[in-house]
Amino acid sequence: MDSILQSNIFFFITSVCVVLVTIGVLILIMYVIRILSDVRSFLDRIRKGTDVVAEDLGEIRTTLKDKGIWKGFALALVSAISGAVQKSQAKKRRTKKTSTEEE
16 A cells, blocks of 8 residues: 555544544533533522521521520420421311311
């Protein structure tokens, strides 16, 4: 074979490989960008959640400062228990309604 023909074949094969590798890298970059976008939205949700938790803890802290530790704790405990009782009573009412409606 002629050396010029061999060099032409070599450059053709190299060009095809470079094009294929470039397409593969572009596809990979596209997936990485999509993953980073999802991570950013996930971190934004986490940041918003921690802000809400920080606000709640601040409210608890001010309540405990204003009313004292034991009085604030007792108030929080009573409100939590009354909320649970109200939820269970509402659930019982709903089940009674559905059972009477079925009959």
